[in-house]
Amino acid sequence: MDNTLQKKRTFSYAKYGYLFSLPFFLAFLIFNLYPTLYTILLGFTDSKGLGNITFHILKDDPWKNFRSILKAPTFALSIRNTFTLWMMNFIPQITLAMLLTAWFTSRRNQIRGQGFFKVVFYMPNIITAASVAVLFNSLFGYPKGPVNDLLVSMGLRSEAFYFMNFAKPTRWIVAFIQFWMWYGYTMIILVSGVLGINPEIFEAAEIDGASDRQIFFRITLPNLRTILTYTLVTSLIGGLSMYDIPKMLNNGNPNNSTLTSTMFIFNQAFAGSYMYAKGAAASMILFLIIAFFSGIIFFLMRDRK
Amino acid sequence: MTLEKRNGNVLVKTLIYIVCIFLAVLSLFPFVVMAINATRSTYQIQQHAVSLIPSTHLMDNFKVYTGKSFDPMRGFLNSLIVAIGATALTVYFSTLTAYALVAYRWKLREPFFAFILAVMMIPGIVTSIGMYQFMYRIHLTNNLLSLILPAIYAPGAVFFFRQFMLASLPLELLDSARIDGSKEFYTFNHIAMPIMKPAMATQGIFTFVYTWNNLFMPSILLTKDNMKTMPIMVAMLKGDIYKREHGAIYLGLTLTVLPLFIVYFSLSKYIIAGVALGGVKG
Amino acid sequence: MKKLLAIALALVMVFALAAPMASAEGKTVINVMSFTDEVPKMIARYVELHPEFAEKYEIETTIVATTDNGYQNALDAALANDEVPDIYCAEAAFVLKYAQGDACAYAAAYEDLGIDVAAETEAAAIAPYTIEIGTRPSDGKLVGLGYQATGGAFIYRRSIAADVFGSDDPAVVAEAIGAGTQSWDKFFEAAAALKEKGYAIVSGDGDIWHAIENSSDSGWIVDGKLTIDPKREAFLDLSKELKDNGYHNDTQDWTEAWYADMAGIGEKPVFGFYGPAWLINYVMAGNSGGSAPGEGTYGDWAVCPSNVGFFWGGTWVLAGKNVPGTDKAEAVADIIRWITLDASEDGLQYGWANGTWSGEQGTKDTVASGVVMDKSNGELDFLGGQNMFEAFVPANEYANGSNLTQYDEGINNYWRDAVRQYTAGELSREDAIAAFMQNVADNFDVEVDF
Incomplete structure (x- = not known):
């Protein structure tokens, strides 16, 4: 009796689940279904060339584009670069963001001016990536540029260093820009996640005499799990589709060391030969890679209770 | 508290302040460069892109900026319409969708969430081919709605709100509201939303900044002069491959970022303090 | 707060919906698409000068910046959706695509607009390379012309020439760098002489690249295959020679250090720059x-x-393919003729050459019409009173459009990077070439023989 009543109740509320997600779904159907399906279809066609709307589905060899992308050494390189660049910026980024979160949400050690710091740290994210890239390009200019002028005048180097002509420094610059643009963003999300935790839990822990460190690792972090999942997954997606900064800083140079997979896709589909089909195939491969790693994150961060 | 411990604390605090001040300087540096470059001439900027000494060419740059075929006031208005419209739609409907995913049990809930995650992972760069072909076909080019209406669909924001609701929306609260006779839609608007305010403000800032700065789709969809947004106008200043108006570009960038500051600072109180769990206590 | 938001949102929707649409009032609309307001301003000037034209036609302008390929994306979308603009512009970096390559079918032949191409280009003595580039190979018809002529010369410092070569006379310097020899031998002799006195001959390797690129016999692609012309391949060695001997300041074009060399405040004073007249006006004079x-x-x-x-x-x-046969064909032809073919003192080019086209005293430039060049004065204070047309007009004859391809922008990027890697010692000569070929193979629809 009790059981059926409950069933009836959940059933009657279920329709709101559908109803409330309807606008989202409609907007998807209207504005995104066509482009998405179109992209998937393109991967199996011979579509190329500007304005060439007519194309043929590759009936004899549907996986031709996929094979040719997987065989291209430049694509493999771009995937490796993307991962390297992502790791180089994400590890310091999440570490610093966590550290700042711990400092700013510590209830004992009130940091004065933390409101100001929180607001200011997000600000690099307000400027467009293009302006940031231009700024850093001139900062590291060769043979004249503020960084080189500084290095030479301080006697650290006898002559100017051509940062953007060497793979490692260029990668570090790209990674640093990404790190610098996004650690504040990540911190804001984590801080608001902590603010969303019921304060009574903290109060109880304090009464029990837990140290700051204990509170952070035993209470804050476990309660941040869902938010951390969000941060990890979106950083992964954002990181693996990194485009603006490496593109505008040095166009993937030197020697393709900062060529990311999205840049590769862009080159296929839009620059030069307009190989839409190959670009679409490459983006589906990239999609599978992202989905695979996101799946791992979801698995690792799952609720073990 | 022993003296030793207090000293340790002071040391840690000093370290924290040093790190924070250093990071703050790093964060503010580009804005200072931008604002100062807005007062420098194109040639001064070409010779030294980064300088901390203001110059006297602000008015010249302003003349170049306003002397083009576009109207900066119109651009500001267009940007404002698009950014406010898109932000409001994204924040409201994403919260609503996330609410559907968290507050109700329905058969397709998990598949729907998986679907949202999947569409979020599709690299946007290639769907843009289909996107602008589509906008052309339905004749929504040169119409600001083409940038506002699609904002209802924001998988990333839905994911964001869902994760926040899982962490901080007490479902018992909704149950008690139901017992009090509150209708579902009313419960969402008047009980769930206030709790989500910090998350909404945070996401609101992110969306606003993104939409305000967005250049790629707007520059394809809005081609008529009276429809252009501020970033498109700035991009047009560098349009000539061989003759770039650097001074005017920096002035344009500075003017573009000012409204963002206003919005950001007015919403930043949520980032600073948060009004978390206001609903629970009230 | 919520009410406020709702009101704001409602206002936004009203504004967005009430997108003002210009009413044409029975006038025929001519659509123009460009990447700067240069050509639209010219057309506006034409309309201003011809009131009877303004009564019949309305100009609708679309300007999209070239940033992030924006202009090409927007133009391509319009072309593919059969919304071909009546008049559209293309820059040298991508004109091949619209005049000879993938998108050439969307352009109308000038003759179909009623322009007597052979007679009018001859009468105005239009620079041959601009015609060559604007001619569609599939039917041999002219589809595009420019107004500037951008033949390049060597722009050098008088004081350094006097110090090293004993005279600042252009004839002496021309002799010293081997003008007209189509080789770099004399150039390197001059470089050595300049180095002895502590000067660099050019600012960076980008300065000689533009000269090398356009003087080669074949372009990057011949019959669908990647071809490295020997003259372009030699850029590797020339670039290495410049760097190893310290003949330049090792700058990259369009960076601070490059501009600094124009002001003479770089590491070593730089003797000269290779470039067309616009480099003087747009870049060097100001810097x-x-x-x-x-x-x-x-x-x-x-x-x-x-x-x-x-x-x-x-x-x-260029003119759109849908224009011929409509009631605006004549108007479009008139505008195009005024901009590209009119050699009279009322035409655009005369004003453009003398810096007077928009009424005020502007910058002087070389234009496509030889007739206009002959009656224009290119004296500049910047050049110590020299008439720059003396050097630039003959340069147009050497310019040639046959070694361009529509993928040059992208391919050049890979090539210049490979060369920089080689000169920096990061890659061997073979590896640099191999890396370049791999890039072309993976990024373009071009056959590559490894």
């Missing part, structure tokens, strides 16, 4: 560190013919 003779390097420059012929940049004007 010379002064605005009157005696200030910075202003007035210390002169122009002499280049050792190899080349051109760099320029804008071409």
